[in-house]
Amino acid sequence: MTHLSFVGLSGNITAPSKTRALVSTALDLVQNRIETQRHLFEINDFGDSLGRARRLEDLDAEARAKVDVILNADALVIATPIYKASYPGLFKHLLDLLDPQALLGKPVLLAATGGGEKHALAVEHQLRPLLAFFEAQSLATAVHVSDKDFTNGTLTGDAALNRLARAVTQFDAFFPAQLRLQRAAE
Template identity: 65%
Template sequence: MTRLSIVGLSGNITSPSKTRALVGSALALAADQLEAETTLLELADFGVDLGRARKIGQLSPEAQANLQKLLDADALIVATPIYKGSYPGLFKHLIDLIDPAALLRKPVLIGATGGGDRHALAVEHQLRPLFGFFEARVLSTAVHVSDKDFTEGVLTGEAALVRLARAVAEMDDLFPASRKLVQAAE
């Protein structure tokens, strides 16, 4: 019996980043609650050719393999930094390379990081419609965190952690048998 596969995508071009910390925290919760196998990908994992690629075949073999991991996952956790009210262009460019039918009904937990709370609605106004276009199953609870939610690069804000746990619990509702199947197989 294979475990549930959850891939996280940090849409930041720098590492380490608060966005990576958010995705990593969500993946850790999902791994614990769902006993899932998790993988964290960053924009840098798609190589220097990402910005020039007009189709998937123009990415390096490694980048294509990483994109395939994302597409093959049972569920996704996707977060991006918000700059001036929206996600970065390179993040959007990666998403633009994906076939419109590739994420059909795939559960997606969306999140974002921003310098302050004024960016919080970008999750609803930018990310939710983006993944809605793909007809993905975007979880109802989205997560936005800001600088005040981090201590030395670690997500520590109590309200943010509670909301993140609630979002991951929605995945548990979508895959209720996953833990029982894994436990039965062991």
């Protein structure tokens, strides 16, 4: 059986990262539903060449290989921290390097982390239009989590976990039923 490739991209540059924890949790939920090969990248994983790059060709070989994994993925989970009502510049810079048709039709779960609920609409006002530019297929349910949803760096908030689980089920529409895992517990 061929496994689908799901790639998570965390727009955070700090470690440990709540954004990375959010993406990892989403990928875990996906793996509970669909046979997948998964990868998780953070902005720091692209190294120093990212900040200097004006085109994809300017990235060093290791960073370019990671971008290729993203571009060849069957689906994406993209999450970013929200600072002052928007995503970090280096996260946007990575996406700016991509061809406008690079994500055409690719299903994407959009998510964000923020210090509080004040940033919740940034997912809809910042991330959704950005991925619409690429003509990606953003899932209907986006997820915003705040500091209160985490315990010791782990996503534990019931409402946040339920929303994330609901969003993950929306990937089902994009993939053949035979790839979905049949869980006895469901």
